[in-house]
Amino acid sequence: MTSRPFTTIENQWITLADGTRLAARIWMPEGAETDPVPAVFEFLPYRKRDGTSPRDESTYPVFAAAGIAGVRVDIRGSGESDGVIDGEYTELELANACELIAWIAAQPWSNGSVGMMGISWGGFNCLQVAALRPPALKAVISIASTTDRYNDDIHYKNGCHLSAQLSWAATMLAYQSRSPDPEIVGDRWREMWMERLENEPFFLEEWLPHQRRDAFWKHGSIGEDFSAVAIPSLVIAGWADGYRNTPLLAVEGMPDRSKALIGPWIHKYPHFAWPKPRADFHGEAIAFWNRWLRGEQNGTVAVSQVRAYILDAVKPAPRRDVDPGFWISKDRWQAPEMLNFYVEAFGSLTEGHPIPNASAHPVSLKSPLDTGTAAGEWFTLKPDAELAGDQRIDDAGSLTFQTAPLTHTLDIFGRPELSVMLSSDAPVANLIARIVDVHPDGSATRVAFGVLNLTHRNGNAEPQPMTPGEPTPIRLILDACGYRFRPGHRIRLSLSSAYWPMVLPAPTDAELTLDIATLGLALPKLGAHDTFEMKQPDNPNPLPTYIEHAPSETRRQVLRDLQANRTSYTIYEDTGLFEHPGTGLSTRQVRDEVWSISPGDPQSMTGTSVWTCDMLRPGWFVRTVSTSHIACTKTDWLISASVVAYEGDIKVFEKTFPQKAIPRDLM
Incomplete structure (x- = not known):
């Protein structure tokens, strides 16, 4: 295939009907105004300017070179987009996504066919948007996602309370507290930042009262009505990740319009995930998009309904770079013997x-x-x-x-x-x-x-x-x-x-x-299956290299204090300080999380997650420190949080989410 020249639009403002201005980064194939192209849309709160830029830059240029535009949009209140986020997969978020799909389809460079793609949050909401059936949305690729928000996400699992619920609420508090980039939004950056800091929610306050599978979790769970998703879907997951059930649930619920791919991977895109072997995600995705967004008859329909990597006697290890195993395929998924x-x-x-x-x-x-x-x-x-x-x-x-x-x-x-x-x-x-x-x-x-x-x-x-x-x-x-x-x-x-x-x-x-x-x-x-060789990525190191100013560091430790009869589990993750060579923006995030319990006293449990997030350029530095905490009694969960922001060495904002007691509901 001939590689098509393309340009990168670093920031494109898209104004919604309610006046909110969202920020998009677009990879545009050359000549699309006279030879319209399909587009792939991704809609996230994880900051296109810095948060997801490495993985975006590993994929969307490849799509654009194949004649497929990439449109990466920050959800309101994230990155450079206006406003404040209002929750996770809310009706407003999904309505905004439908409006954005219509905007993309109406552009002179668009052929009117849009695909939606993403991992985790973006994998969730692309399936949820598909269930709303916006006319221009023709196919989705969903990676590390769920069909059941209650049982297959970070909150609860079969009625058990997952600690990941606090960890992710802490992560979102940290992400949403970060400033927009003044280079994009200009002098408004401080006003926008203060609006976010003042109004951002502590998600755990909303999640924790819903300890049963009620209407809150049914919203956005496509497993409630698989028939609502009427377009083709490619659903991908990894055995080393928590979202491993979704591909098989998808083909069970949507056998005539979904296909499953499961590798040995962690929570990453398959072309740069660990443990290896990886998969040629770019080739898979481009063939999928060309079939469903262009009508190209390229054999995608004939691909087996389920493809999976069978792990072969894997040994536990402090790090697993490669997992032994073999690839199998099944033309049709059936309940196993x-x-x-x-x-x-x-x-x-x-x-x-x-x-x-x-x-x-x-x-x-x-x-x-x-x-x-x-x-x-x-x-x-x-x-x-x-x-x-x-x-x-x-x-x-x-x-x-x-x-x-x-x-x-x-x-x-x-x-x-x-x-x-x-x-x-x-x-x-x-x-x-x-x-x-x-x-x-x-x-x-x-x-x-x-x-x-x-x-x-x-x-x-x-x-x-x-x-x-x-x-x-x-x-x-x-x-x-x-x-x-x-x-x-x-x-x-x-x-x-x-x-x-x-x-x-x-x-x-x-x-x-x-x-x-x-x-x-x-x-x-x-049971019955075929074996095959999964094509590996053409580029074995697809992530871009940024300028390192301070190295990353990870520590994970268990301390058993025998004298105090208390066990602590500590997590320290420092991304290091890295500068994007194209924007000059340097960022760093440090997660410092501690869980503690006495082995015979369930009410002794505590968890605290502290995030420190830095953004800087010469002459400009901002930092936020967010702290999230959970403890419990026999009858209640006790939660609290705080956010402190600095501009240079000066504290410019401080907010506390006072402790709340959330009654335990048989949990």
Whole structure:
């Protein structure tokens, strides 16, 4: 294909009907005014000028050279756009997106066909906008996203409260507190900055009162009505990320108009994600856009409905640059055949089903509340200690059952299921299940996991307290996985009642009693498939190089204070100070986050996340310091936050979100 010249419009103002002016960066193929082109639109709060510029610059120039315009717009209150953000995936945000799509389609350089694309926030809202059916939107590529905002995002999971909810509220408080660039907005920058600082929300105050799957979470969850999305969608995720369920849920809900691609990756675009192998995202996307935005008959329709990377006996490590495995494809996704296991009389995990009417075999489970420090992050941005580590650390506080060494290879692909009869001595308790690959040397890799607040055992809309001491049937569906267990390895089922700090503790330190005579584990067989070689990116290092003024640094540590009987989990991430060579703008963000708990006291839990964000040019420097905090009692979540801003060495703004007590709703 001939590479088409293009120009980059560093900032294009787009004025909405309500008068709000949004800032866009546009990559425009040469000659589009006389030879109109399709456009790909991305709509984010993550600051096109500095926040997402590296990844934007890795992709949109390639699209433009292929004759596809790229339009990257900052949501109101973000970057250089006017106003103040009003929440996450709000009706206003989605309405603005529809208005922007119409604006793009009406431009003289546009052929009238628009695609929408994004990862995370942008992956979420492109599916949500597709469900609104703006006429010019013809296809979407959604990466690391969700079809269910309640169960497959950073907030809650099967009724369990994820610590990522505070972490992401802290991140958004930091991002939204940052100044626009004076080089773009001129003398208005300070006025715009003060408006944001004064009015930006602390998202946790809105999220935390909605602890059930209510109308708040159903809004924007396309799984409520998959039929609303009538256009083709390519849905992509990585096994090392928290959004691993979405591609399979999408093809189940939209089998005639969606395709799934799952790699070994963290929360990044596939052409620069870790662990390797990567995928030729540019080639995939351009073919997809050409088919659905240009009508080109290029074979995209014939691509298998599901393509996935099957991890092959991956070893836990402090950093995973490459994961061994192989690519498989399935022309049509079908519910997999399950391989069943039960726990035999001597405690081994054995193929087969639980024996009907077997004598009860009660076993107690009460994990130390600091069980879970090897869980890693819920969603991962680096292939280091953010990934789940050696599971022997967490298995020490868990109830475990494992097979004899395997005599043959076992390949699985799909969502494992656990069933068991249990009782709790408290009305509210959590259960965590993990599938673990135990290597011959004893090291242990987490293959899949699932969490359940037992009060949500029959659904997330109307939780029901456990009746203390009453045996209750439990079914837990774990997250999707694709994995090969090798001969000589063992399959371990690990069960715990805590998974901290990923999952915040229940109000009391409950003890569970499991009847392991009833325990059943079902693993999804890979089944019929083809293998193929995924094309690798043409450019192995696609991200641009910026000018380094200070290096980045990451620390992640666990401190167990034996004298005080307290465990702390600390996260320190410094992006370093880097200057964009084209704009002269230097930025730096430092995240300093600490979680703490006493292993026997759930009400001792605290979490504090502090973000320091710097922006500077010669003669100009601004900084914001935002602090977010959570603690708990038996009846309430306690949250608070603050933001302080500096211009040079002078403090120019300070705001406190006073502590609020949010009642715990069976959580």
